[in-house]
Amino acid sequence: MSTATLVPVFAALGDETRWSILAALGEGDASASALAERLPVTRQAIAKHLAVLAEVGVVEPVRVGREVRYRVLGSELSATAARLDAVGREWERRLAAIKEIAEGL
Amino acid sequence: MSTATLVPVFAALGDETRWSILAALGEGDASASALAERLPVTRQAIAKHLAVLAEVGVVEPVRVGREVRYRVLGSELSATAARLDAVGREWERRLAAIKEIAEGL
DNA sequence: ATCACCTGCAACTCGATAGTTGCATAGCAT
DNA sequence: ATGCTATGCAACTATCGAGTTGCAGGTGAT
Numbered sequence: 654m655s656t657a658t659l660v661p662v663f664a665a666l667g668d669e670t671r672w673s674i675l676a677a678l679g680e681g682d683a684s685a686s687a688l689a690e691r692l693p694v695t696r697q698a699i700a701k702h703l704a705v706l707a708e709v710g711v712v713e714p715v716r717v718g719r720e721v722r723y724r725v726l727g728s729e730l731s732a733t734a735a736r737l738d739a740v741g742r743e744w745e746r747r748l749a750a751i752k753e754i755a756e757g758l
Numbered sequence: 759m760s761t762a763t764l765v766p767v768f769a770a771l772g773d774e775t776r777w778s779i780l781a782a783l784g785e786g787d788a789s790a791s792a793l794a795e796r797l798p799v800t801r802q803a804i805a806k807h808l809a810v811l812a813e814v815g816v817v818e819p820v821r822v823g824r825e826v827r828y829r830v831l832g833s834e835l836s837a838t839a840a841r842l843d844a845v846g847r848e849w850e851r852r853l854a855a856i857k858e859i860a861e862g863l
Numbered sequence: 864a865t866c867a868c869c870t871g872c873a874a875c876t877c878g879a880t881a882g883t884t885g886c887a888t889a890g891c892a893t
Numbered sequence: 894a895t896g897c898t899a900t901g902c903a904a905c906t907a908t909c910g911a912g913t914t915g916c917a918g919g920t921g922a923t
Binding site: 660661663664665666667668669672675679680681724725727728729730731732733734735736737738740741742743744745746747748751 | 833852
Binding site: 773775799800802803806807823824825 | 910911912913914919920921
C-alpha cells in the first residue's frame with residue numbers, strides 16, 4: 654500500500670471520539686445504537702464515525718438480523734503501524750546518510 | 759505513553775500537506791521559507807504545519823543563524839508505529855478471546 | 864548604519880466535519 | 894397485523910482547521 658492511502662487512516666484515527674468508540678468495540682462487537690447507550694453522543698454521530706472507520710478499513714460491519722454490528726480489525730491497525738514504522742526508518746536512514754555526506758565521511 | 763497522547767499525533771499525520779512537508783524535509787533539514795519555495799502554499803501555512811508537527815514531536819526546530827530549520831524525527835514515527843501496533847494486537851487478542859468464549863471452548 | 868531576508872503574530876475567509884434534531888423505512892416479536 | 898426497535902437519510906448549526914494577506918520585529922551581511 655502507498656502512503657496516499659495511509660493518510661486517511663491517520664485522519665480517521667486522529668479523533669478522540671472515534672477512539673472511545675474503538676475502545677467500546679474492544680469489549681465485543683456492537684451496533685451504533687448499543688454504542689450510543691454507553692457514549693455521550695447520539696446514535697447518528699456514532700454512525701457517521703463508524704462509516705469513517707469502515708471506510709479506511711479499521712472497522713467492519715456485520716449484519717445480525719435487523720441490526721448492524723461493528724467489529725474492530727486490529728490487524729488493519731497493525732498493518733498501518735508497520736507501514737508507518739517503515740516510513741520512519743526510511744527517514745532515519747536518509748538523514749543519517751545526509752549527515753555522513755555533510756561530515757565528509 | 760498513553761493513547762491520550764497518541765491521538766494528536768495521528769491528527770497531525772492525517773493531512774496530505776503535512777506529509778508533503780515531511781517528504782521535503784526528508785531530503786534534508788529546511789526552514790519554512792525554503793519549504794515555501796518548493797511547495798504550493800505560503801510560508802505562514804507551512805509554519806503552522808511545522809508548529810503542529812513539532813508539537814507532537816515528529817519534527818524538531820534547529821536554529822541556524824537567523825533561520826529556523828526543521829528536522830524530521832523518524833524515530834518518533836517508529837515509536838508511534840510501535841504503540842499503534844501494540845493496540846492493534848491487543849484488540850485482536852481480546853476479540854479472539856471473546857470469540858472463544860462465545861463458541862463455548 | 865543600512866538593507867535584505869527570515870521569522871512571528873494577528874485578523875480574516877472558507878471549507879470540512881462533528882454533532883444535533885427530525886423523519887422515513889425496515890425487520891423482529893407478540 | 895401491529896407495535897417496538899434499529900437503521901438510513903436529510904437538513905441544519907457550529908466549531909475547527911487550512912490557507913491567505915498584512916505588518917512588525919530581529920538578525921546577518923555589506
